[in-house]
Amino acid sequence: MSYKICEAELAHIPSLMKLYYQVYGSNYPLALGYDRPTMENALGHPEDYLWLVAILEQTVIASCIFQLQPCHGVGKVVGVAVSPDHRGKHLSTILIKEGTDRLFKANNIHALYTTTRTVSIAPQLMFLSNDYYPLGIFPNAHKIQQFETLTFMGAFAPGVLDQREYVKVASKKLNPILKISNQILGKKLASSDHKQQVNTQLLKSVALRDLDEEENFEFIYAPTFVLRHYQERIKSKSAPNTLFSPFELPNLLIVSAKSDLELYAYFSPKDHYCVLVGCNKHLEDYGPYLKRLVFEMKDHGISYVETLININSDSTIEYLLQNNFLPSALCPALEHKNGKYYDYLFLSRTMQPLDFSGMQIDSAFSPYIHQYINLWIDMHVSSVNVWPTHLKVPTLF
Numbered sequence: 001m002s003y004k005i006c007e008a009e010l011a012h013i014p015s016l017m018k019l020y021y022q023v024y025g026s027n028y029p030l031a032l033g034y035d036r037p038t039m040e041n042a043l044g045h046p047e048d049y050l051w052l053v054a055i056l057e058q059t060v061i062a063s064c065i066f067q068l069q070p071c072h073g074v075g076k077v078v079g080v081a082v083s084p085d086h087r088g089k090h091l092s093t094i095l096i097k098e099g100t101d102r103l104f105k106a107n108n109i110h111a112l113y114t115t116t117r118t119v120s121i122a123p124q125l126m127f128l129s130n131d132y133y134p135l136g137i138f139p140n141a142h143k144i145q146q147f148e149t150l151t152f153m154g155a156f157a158p159g160v161l162d163q164r165e166y167v168k169v170a171s172k173k174l175n176p177i178l179k180i181s182n183q184i185l186g187k188k189l190a191s192s193d194h195k196q197q198v199n200t201q202l203l204k205s206v207a208l209r210d211l212d213e214e215e216n217f218e219f220i221y222a223p224t225f226v227l228r229h230y231q232e233r234i235k236s237k238s239a240p241n242t243l244f245s246p247f248e249l250p251n252l253l254i255v256s257a258k259s260d261l262e263l264y265a266y267f268s269p270k271d272h273y274c275v276l277v278g279c280n281k282h283l284e285d286y287g288p289y290l291k292r293l294v295f296e297m298k299d300h301g302i303s304y305v306e307t308l309i310n311i312n313s314d315s316t317i318e319y320l321l322q323n324n325f326l327p328s329a330l331c332p333a334l335e336h337k338n339g340k341y342y343d344y345l346f347l348s349r350t351m352q353p354l355d356f357s358g359m360q361i362d363s364a365f366s367p368y369i370h371q372y373i374n375l376w377i378d379m380h381v382s383s384v385n386v387w388p389t390h391l392k393v394p395t396l397f
Helices: 010-027 036-043 091-105 122-128 172-185 200-204 223-235 283-299 314-322 363-381
Strands: 004-007 049-056 059-069 074-082 111-116 133-143 147-156 217-221 252-256 262-268 273-279 304-310 326-337 340-350
Touching: 004 091, 010 036, 010 049, 010 059, 010 074, 036 049, 049 091, 059 091, 074 091, 074 122, 091 122, 111 122, 111 133, 111 326, 122 147, 133 172, 133 304, 133 340, 133 363, 147 326, 172 326, 172 340, 172 363, 217 223, 217 283, 223 252, 223 262, 273 283, 283 314, 304 314, 304 326, 314 340, 326 363
Parallel strands: 074 111, 273 304
Antiparallel strands: 004 049, 049 059, 059 074, 111 147, 133 147, 133 326, 217 252, 252 262, 262 273, 304 340, 326 340
């Protein structure tokens, strides 16, 4: 008996919940796979979601969700799942192709992005075979059964990559990942940008005047309150926010106890994953206190932090690099402005030991892994203090 491809409906929810449980057990981190109100909300907003399913005998045997941001012209592919009893039929590949073609033909989406697991190579191949480009990795990003590294990929409407604006970056640490992406994605538009290098010494000497040495941070995890507060304080005002996250709404507010600094983040307690979404000031205004903040994040169950930065934001990028964030993936053509497309950069920091053992990953991602490892080694080795052998180490007792 043949299956049919169609858009998911409310009546499919019980079958969808069963499918995601069959594939992921109780460890699936996305509410779209197990929370009925979240699923109902998605199905009730077709302008924000394209949810395709494969149906056989009134049962969902495969699912693929396209989460959309029409105001930005981008989308994210999530929730790809195929029933264990129906694998080998290329159902996931078919659903991805169908959704990708539909959205690009509609002319309101110019880019689609996705992440895939690395416990198996199959999820990567189903996107690569649909002309999704390898764009980077997220080391230790999610805890499902263990902390897993994810791959990052993207597909683009015809002509989009040719209209990407070239931006001259300041930090030499970005050169390896930009060279890799240029080889994969092709050349960008010429640029008349002749900006100067960032004054790294100035960044190193920056001090947070509003905070003293006894400062600490408070964590407020309240999704509705935090989102409302974010929209009032950040979106309604011209705050100097260089962070960007079109797919994650903040549910965590981090404030300093003695100043007006506010940092907004999306936090998933289930898999210890955190995205920095916005700040009411420049992120570098945290000065020497970001290291302490990251340490306190770990105490609150956060094991991985990432943020998405406009590649032209030299000062913020340099500040994050100095605080042990590393470039792990490029997000090309994320922003469309004045007829041109602009790239963004993922900078991430993992609080778990770096471990790539046991990964199954396509060779297309090898250059991203190598550049990340080289930067990680350089970051940690350069911080080691070695005593010369001709000097006596002072005794404490």
